[in-house]
Amino acid sequence: MGTTYTYLVRDLRTGTILDELPLSGCSSDKKLNDSGSLRGRLHVDDPEIRIREPRVLTEPGRTAIYVDRDGDLLWGGIVWTSRYTSSDGVLEIGATDFLSYFDHSAGARSGRPDQNRDVHEHRPGRHRAGADLAGTVACGW
Secondary structure (H helix, E strand, O other), X not given: OOOOXXXXXXXXXXXXXXXXXXXXXXXXXXXXXXXXXXXXXXXXXXXXXXXXXXXXXOOOOOEEEEEEEOOEEEEEEEEXXXXXXXXXXXXXXXEEEHHHHHHHOHXXXXXXXXXXHHHHOOOOOOOOHHHHHOEXXXXXX
16 A cells, blocks of 8 residues: 655635645655745646646645645645746746745844744644654655
8 A cells, every 4th residue: 555645735815725736746844943845846738737727726925735645744834936837837836834924924024023023932732743744755756
């Protein structure tokens, strides 16, 4: 019995799961005390993919992507980059975990870290599930 990876896309504003994407060449990592990342490729020259409007599903700053392995959530983050290469019909997606939101928020852009000071307070018990995700996780090919 093989390992099955599923890549779910969620709208950040509504919380709605939009679709499941067949990403290839995907890799993600989770770093302690830093934002982890995900990179993946979506072959949009496939008519079954093109009809699902992949540019809308992977809109930077608007969507999140989750990596599920055999029913266990391994990783989740915000899509920040999306680049299409017409020569090979591939949409390259880049995401960074949810802590990266603060790197892109108004306070971070304005150079006023005091606007985000309450966000980083320690709350015991939160994010404990992610503690054993340290290191690199290969996400199905």
